[in-house]
Amino acid sequence: MRRPGRHFLQIPGPSTVPDRILRAIDNPTMDHRSPEFGDLGRRALDGMKTIFGTESDVIIYPASGTGAWEAALVNTLSPGDRVLMCETGQFAWLWQRLANRLGLTPEIIETDWRQAADADAIEARLRADTGHEIRAVCVVHNETSTGCTSDIPAVRAAIDAANHPALLLVDTISSLGSVDYRHDEWGVDVTVGGSQKGLMLPPGLSFNAVSGKALAASQTAALPRSFWDWGEMIAANKTGYFPYTPATNMLYGLVEAIDMLHEEGLEAVFARHRRHAAATRLAVETWGLEVLCRMPEHYSPVLTAVMMPEGHSADALRGIIHSQLNMSLGNGLGRLQDRVFRIGHLGDFNDLMLLGTLSGIEMGLVRAGVPHRKGGVQAAIDLLADGAAQATTRAA
Structure with missing residues (x-):
């Protein structure tokens, strides 16, 4: 009926995807090796830097946010590495499960799922890690299952107060483009994002914003990676292209979404x-x-x-x-x-x-x-x- x-x-x-973005996606599919595509690719890549608040590399994958989670981990870590994760809700739990499946060793700070990440607990655990076995701290900025938003500057301050070298990895899948976020200013090493929430696009694109420290870690990280490898992506992205067929029509929509966010x-x-x-x-x-x-x-x-x-x-x-x-x-x-x-x-x-x-x-x-x-x-x-x-x- x-x-x-x-x-x-x-x-x-x-x-909800606004009509203006739907009309952009509705453009004829472009030759992804043409000069015109290089221009589109650079507009998307440079535009996403303004959304993340970074001058570093942003990598765009044709994937859901789960793919961007995996990319963040496999490019920076090695088998058996210990990762400190805050279980603030279902999506933090799923990221933890993914880390387990990749052969990492997650260490969990549990909550009652009614609050955000506890920066004091993170600092205390890192201070106790005198051997610096913890290689990364993973936090969900906005936990979609609970409606709690974590204070990322406080988490960064906790890592610094503990004088710990761990990388800071942050999931912004449900906050990017809707909640104030500053990758560079807040000292984040890898920020994970997705297209289907604040960016107003259908599902299908995901992102890694990457610091210099994270790029350096990727040179020695030993988890297997091919499709998710940052190196090939960054090399091709310099001229707006991708090492494999990208989601061309979604990139039309992404450029339109970035324009809309800046117009407002x-x-x-x-x-x-x-x-x-x-x-x-x-x-x-x-x-x-x-x-x-x-x-x-x-x-x-x-x-x-x-x-x-x-x-x-x-x-x-x-x-x-x-x-x-x-x-x-x-x-x-x-x-x-x-x-x-x-x-x-x-x-x-x-x-x-x-x-x-x-x-x-x-x-x-x-x-x-x-x-x-x-x-x-x-x-x-x-x-x-x-x-x-x-x-x-x-x-x-």
């Missing part, structure tokens, strides 16, 4: 995401529900994970909202399965889209018989309207 109107894709990625202004993009997150949390609080992230300083600007009241199913609520209101919300992952639903408010997203999302959730709570207080949507309206009034006043 046909359902009228647009589908609300409010999972925390993939995010990155600071304005980040402020918009913070504002929408605040309005969402206010709605959740007004409903009498609980945000999964326990610490306000860790609140994510791109998604909000909401805990269900005892005895109520998050998946049942999501099912009703999907079937009756044509909207998708994120499910609970791993140990959070059926206990939370996740509201995505990222990418090409505005006030009215957020209010439509929150209205669908409030109607869904009623239809699913979930105990709550009314007025969450109105609370969000009041916050957003006040913010718009302030912006108008400042502009005048």
